[in-house]
Amino acid sequence: MLKLRNALQHRLLEAMAQALPLPDAAVEFPLEPATRPEFGDFQANGAMGLAKMLGQPPRQIAQAVVDHLQVEDLCYPPRVAGPGFINFTVRPEVLAAEVQERLDQPRLGVPMAQVRQxxxxxxxxxxxxxxxxxxxxxxxxxxxxxxxxxxxxxxxxxxxxxxGDWGTQFGMLITHLKHVAPRSLSGEEHVDLGDLVAFYRQAKKRFDEDEGFQEHSRREVVRLQAGEPDALKAWGLLCQQSRQGFQAIYDCLDVQLMERGxxxxxxxxxxxxxxxxxxxxxxxxxxxxxxxxxxxxxxxxxxxxxxxxxxxxxxxxxxxxxxxxxxxxxxxxxxxxxxxxxxxxxxxxxxxxxxxxxxxxxxxxxxxxxxxxxxxxxxxxQGADGKKLKTRSGATVRLRDLLEEAVERARRDLVERMAREQRQAEEDFVAQVAETVGIAAVKYADLSQNRTTNYQFSFDRMLALQGNTAPYLLYAYVRIQGIARQGGSLVAAEPGAICLQAPQELSLARQLLNFDEVLLAMEQDLLPNRLCTYLFGLSQIFNRFYDQLPVLKAPAQSRPTRLALCRLSARTMDLGLALLGIKTLDRM
RNA sequence: GCUCCCUUAGCUCAGUUGGACAGAGCAGCUGCCUUCUAAGCAGCCGGUCGUUGGUUCGAAUCCAACAGGGAGCGCCA
Missing domain, CATH: 3.40.50.620 (HUPs)
Structure with a gap:
């Protein structure tokens, strides 16, 4: 809708310039997405702000602007509403043309940044x-x-x-290992990440209690920072062990990073x-x-x-x-x-x-x-108690364990449901679905929360099959793939012009066309929950559409339109989830 | 003690340049599977937006004070 909004904004400013006796200073009359569906697609709130400056009632100002507006090719006649809002409703045939255009765009209408940094x-x-x-x-x-x-x-x-591969903690660790496990520092004795963590804990304890140990540790840091060969070697071995543990997590999360410690x-x-x-x-x-x-x-x-x-x-x-x-x-x-x-x-x-x-x-x-x-x-x-998340014994929760548990729970859910529905499946399928759903659930739960606030972690909530969760979104996507399988393809055999008529078609089209606006808003303040809210809304609107209108069995004149909406829905979900770092599934 | 952040429905949360009667999901209640579909859909119930003032045509949103919660605050990262 970015393109449409820009076009309308332009005409709105022209109308304003003609309709109102404005001062030379730049005056804004912003056009924004409507806050509620019944207000149409866009709303302009500028009249209220101008009321005082012009000494006229806001509704009168709004009406004067509307009288000069030329938008009939794009919208129904704009209406003045409430205290002085101007509401715009885009014509269905304009929406249809936008959907048609976007169907084959790889970027789904999202522009490249003007300044690429x-x-x-x-x-x-x-x-x-x-x-x-x-x-x-x-x-x-x-x-x-x-x-x-x-x-x-x-x-x-x-x-x-x-x-964090440098600094005081290495002084502590190396000093401690010199005492308790010197062979590990020369590479003769293997230590894994678990051992290191235990050693680290002991070292920290000594550091906090023993002043002499503190002194030794500080000296060791200075030696390390000065590049003493034996200190460097010990340090390198410690890093190597940790790195392997980290990489396993990044692989599991499908996250790419360049190490630059x-x-x-x-x-x-x-x-x-x-x-x-x-x-x-x-x-x-x-x-x-x-x-x-x-x-x-x-x-x-x-x-x-x-x-x-x-x-x-x-x-x-x-x-x-x-x-x-x-x-x-x-x-x-x-x-x-x-x-x-x-x-x-x-x-x-x-x-x-x-x-x-x-x-x-x-x-x-x-x-x-x-x-x-x-x-x-x-x-x-935070945990369920509202305190910083800990295990039952009070230790910090290891990421490895957390991800494993999410996948295991997703797996149990799946197996149980398949038994209930008497479905058979290969072990590979079960493993892959559980992995995808479990990791998606963890990621989505995190991203769907406004990042600036604390967030309460709950396996039950993130893996729930209904509500604003990864499984709900993934299932909506799976349903579209189900149609694709049964119909052979989401491309209509005899493509006709897209014609949006049913309210469910129109609201789905509107939601789909909003994708570009949402991504720009997300980039603006770097809040991924914007995209999550959008994709959840898309899933809901799609499910309504799917529930209430037939696609493959639709009347001949509606079928191409509905298939097109399904196709664009799938592509939007796929791209949106990919930007969240979440993989989709064709069946689950 | 100082600084910063938070407080919205029983629970978890949206609501970011101030805009229309404050929105979801979960939980609770009522309906809907001879249909491409129930991991779904339609609906009901539920709120003095922590409190009190102020700014404004208009405040959950901005300002001040207070209450409650969290984080940080000189040689850890």
Missing amino acids: RVVVDFSSPNIAKEMHVGHLRSTIIGDCIARLLSFRGHRVLRLNHL ESFYNDALPKVVEDLEQAGLLVVDNGARCVFLEGMMGKDGQPLPLIVQKRDGGYNYATTDLAAIRQRLASPAAGGEGAERVVYVTDAGQSNHFAAVFQVAQRAGWVPKGCCLQHVPFGLV
Whole structure:
């Protein structure tokens, strides 16, 4: 509907210019999608805002605009409604022509971005020697979805996994392993991710309790950052073990990422501090080198510092993040990525941190004009009790276990239903459906929630067959595929002109044509739940259509139209779900 | 103590440049399978949008105060 809206908006502004005695200053009269179906397709609310300026009642203004409007080729006569709204209802034959045109468009009416940017999407970011948990789940799923959308819009997207593979935790871990399992550091003894996690926990405990151990650990970090061969070797082995565990999860989630851990920026860290000093931003305070922030106050009303080099000489994550910003924004000729936009998908708890780092990057002059750094925050994953999600024993939930359980539950549902319906199926079919449905359910549950709020995790809800869930959407798609199978194809044997008559046909067509608007809105604020709400609505409207109107057995004059609507529905679902990172099924 | 976020139906949530009587889903209740279809469809029930003020022609949306919940706050990431 983007095309139609633009056309109507143009004519609306022309009519306004003719109808109203306006000042020279630019006056807007925006046309927006109607808030309710009974108001038609579009509504214009501008009259109310102009009432005071023109000293006329809003309904009179609206009527004057309507009197000058020339839209009869696209709409029924526009009507003034309520306090001064103008409602537009597009003619069915215009909708039909749009459907016809979109049927064979690969992009389903969604334009390429006018300005195609280089974008870095920084997401997932697990830590070496720790299992991935539900916190990484949201970053991974949301980040992947955003990257897919931006790519589809024509941007050049670089998906970076800013792995926590550097820093204090390695000092702890290496120091601890030197004591308890030295052979693991030389590679003579194999440790897997589970062992590492256990060692990490012990090391953390010692670190918190034992000052001497803390000192050793800090020294070990400095040795690592200085590139001591034995420390580097131990570190490399630890990373290798973790990486395998992560990759299994990414494969399962169908997520592509380029690994670019914190260690990548190690050599650039001294230069960050040096250049901050050159820029006159660096202050040594209590032995630590830091930049004091503008507009961010601490307890006593004093400005908060961003520490870039610790008292012991070690660098921390702020330094790494600053180095990463520079590398990403630098031109390719200078060894950078040439990004014009960098998107960070992390939990909302890091908002302050990113605000601080972005501010320092700005003040240091590292953000070229026209480039933008953006934190895309998301809320916590909570359990049924409203508290941070934990296992019954109180441990963090491992992502591996969570995904396995989703697939297992999907499988049990499927097997049970097949028994009830006396269906037979190959084991391959069951396994594939369970995998697809289980993973889709987890992803969709996450994406369908407004990302900025906390989100309550529930297997029962996400796997429910009715409601705003992945299984419901997938089933709507499966139904269309069922028609395709029975009818041989969704392409009419004797294609006739599309003619929208039944209300169910019209509302399905309208929903289908709204796809482009929704994707642009989603890109605007990077809220995947916009697309989810749309696809859920499409599924509902399709199910109504499917329930109330025959397709294959439709009268000859309706059949091509209904087949076309089915085809466009399937393609829209398929593309929409693909942008969410969800695979479809032909049967389930 | 300071900063940021949240509070909408019994439950989980939509509602983002302020717009028409506040919307879904689940749960509860009532109907509909000789039909390409029931993992579905049609309908009913359910709300002082945390509270109180303010701005506005118009506020769930913006501002202020208060209450309740969450997160963060100098050398972890």
